[in-house]
Amino acid sequence: MVDYIAFDSTQALEYVKNQTNFFAPDAELTCYEFGDGNLNLVFRIHDQQQHSVILKQALPYARCVGESWPLTLDRARIEASVLIRHGEVCAQTTVKVLHRNDTLAITVLEDLGHMHILRGQLCQGHTYPNLAIDVADYLAKTSFYHSDFYLSPAQKKALVKEFTNPELCAITEDLFFDDPYHRSERNNYPNELQPHVTALQNNSNLKLAVAELKAKFLSSPQSLLHGDVHTGSIFVDQTNTKLIDPEFGFFGPIGFDLGSFIGNLLLNYCAQHKRAVELPKRRDLHAYLLNSIQTCVAQFEKTWLQLAKTQTRDLALQAPGYAERFINQVLRDAYGFCGTELIRRTIGLAHVADIDGIENLRARVEVQQQTLLLGEQLILQAPQCDTKEDLSQLLLSLLL
Numbered sequence: 001m002v003d004y005i006a007f008d009s010t011q012a013l014e015y016v017k018n019q020t021n022f023f024a025p026d027a028e029l030t031c032y033e034f035g036d037g038n039l040n041l042v043f044r045i046h047d048q049q050q051h052s053v054i055l056k057q058a059l060p061y062a063r064c065v066g067e068s069w070p071l072t073l074d075r076a077r078i079e080a081s082v083l084i085r086h087g088e089v090c091a092q093t094t095v096k097v098l099h100r101n102d103t104l105a106i107t108v109l110e111d112l113g114h115m116h117i118l119r120g121q122l123c124q125g126h127t128y129p130n131l132a133i134d135v136a137d138y139l140a141k142t143s144f145y146h147s148d149f150y151l152s153p154a155q156k157k158a159l160v161k162e163f164t165n166p167e168l169c170a171i172t173e174d175l176f177f178d179d180p181y182h183r184s185e186r187n188n189y190p191n192e193l194q195p196h197v198t199a200l201q202n203n204s205n206l207k208l209a210v211a212e213l214k215a216k217f218l219s220s221p222q223s224l225l226h227g228d229v230h231t232g233s234i235f236v237d238q239t240n241t242k243l244i245d246p247e248f249g250f251f252g253p254i255g256f257d258l259g260s261f262i263g264n265l266l267l268n269y270c271a272q273h274k275r276a277v278e279l280p281k282r283r284d285l286h287a288y289l290l291n292s293i294q295t296c297v298a299q300f301e302k303t304w305l306q307l308a309k310t311q312t313r314d315l316a317l318q319a320p321g322y323a324e325r326f327i328n329q330v331l332r333d334a335y336g337f338c339g340t341e342l343i344r345r346t347i348g349l350a351h352v353a354d355i356d357g358i359e360n361l362r363a364r365v366e367v368q369q370q371t372l373l374l375g376e377q378l379i380l381q382a383p384q385c386d387t388k389e390d391l392s393q394l395l396l397s398l399l400l
């Protein structure tokens with residue numbers, strides 16, 4: 001067995017040439033690294049006929065920080081395994097794994113280069129008609145089929161063990177639930193925002209509500225999550241949607257993935273206020289984003305309940321009304337987690353291009369104030385909402 005080494009482009013090319021059979025033996029191959037995420041290397045290897053594959057390799061540290069932030073290579077095993085499992089229940093929206101090598105922390109993936117990363121597209125004002133339904137379908141199927149409703153207790157427990165992901169979960173625990181609410185060296189925001197950050201960090205009701213959400217994240221192994229459903233982890237075109245990058249996957253609260261997704265749509269919604277977008281176009285984008293959130297939540301709930309009605313295997317969980325009660329709580333959780341995504345992307349370590357791309361400082365700070373306030377109110381008020389209609393009303397009232 002070859003020990004781990006971090007590849008350069010030549011080594012990535014040699015690996016694909018010698019250890020896989022994607023290309024003919026005499027193919028003339030080219031390789032380059034183009035990863036732009038926070039954590040890993042991403043290489044594209046292609047021949048002269050436009051056939052290509054992606055080789056993703058984990059580094060023993062977080063790429064965005066460097067060797068001072070060591071990070072487990074096991075994340076490559078988690079990522080490939082989540083993709084395979086999610087692909088088994090929702091192939092249409094999951095990037096295909098073509099090859100894996102857990103020792104080298106390598107996953108070879110289908111190349112989605114003909115599609116686009118959603119975040120950049122939304123920033124440019126492009127819209128995708130199937131996005132909301134596709135993401136809802138992915139979230140409903142992947143979460144239902146890995147939950148206690150479907151798996152036997154023994155299967156579920158074995159999977160919870162297989163997908164224990166302590167180091168990556170610790171990043172989420174720190175960045176979502178701790179750093180923004182305390183002084184932390186990792187926090188990152190302009191001085192102009194300090195009064196708002198101070199108010200947020202002194203809000204004891206907010207901290208209590210965040211504690212509830214963190215406790216849920218720490219100890220609710222409801223299903224196998226993607227763990228990082230932001231708009232930079234979604235490839236889109238006018239017909240298809242593909243999720244990538246589930247290295248933060250673990251058994252956690254189902255609402256976390258849905259909340260992260262709608263949080264990222266809302267970050268873009270708020271940023272559109274200050275982009276150089278003319279009013280009619282901005283209204284259209286806002287309507288599209290709001291409609292996508294509502295459609296995604298409604299479709300997620302509908303698909304989940306249909307699956308629960310027809311495919312629940314656990315006897316007690318078949319009790320009439322239980323699935324409805326369960327999914328209602330998942331939606332409340334989702335809006336709360338959505339609030340934590342809004343806040344951590346505004347003042348925490350990892351920002352989003354939607355906001356950071358606004359060049360004018362005053363305009364950017366105004367958007368940051370809005371995302372902080374929206375996040376705060378969602379976290380505080382979602383637990384009081386009884387139905388998805390109440391949650392939707394809450395969101396609409398906060399966006400007025």
Ligand SMILES: Nc1ncnc2c1ncn2[C@@H]1O[C@H](COP(=O)(O)OP(=O)(O)O)[C@@H](O)[C@H]1O
Nearest residue numbers: 036037038039040042054109110111112113245
């Ligand atoms: N299957 C793929 N096809 C094409 N490009 C990809 C693929 N997977 C990743 N990429 C590119 O690499 C970038 C970083 O990938 P990502 O999985 O998000 O890395 P990280 O884990 O470091 O965040 C993506 O933004 C995208 O541009």
Ligand SMILES: CSC[C@H]1O[C@H](OP(=O)(O)O)[C@H](O)[C@@H]1O
Nearest residue numbers: 037038039062171175228245350
């Ligand atoms: C130091 S990890 C910060 C942040 O990065 C991850 O996103 P990605 O790897 O897709 O860029 C994840 O959201 C983490 O919270």
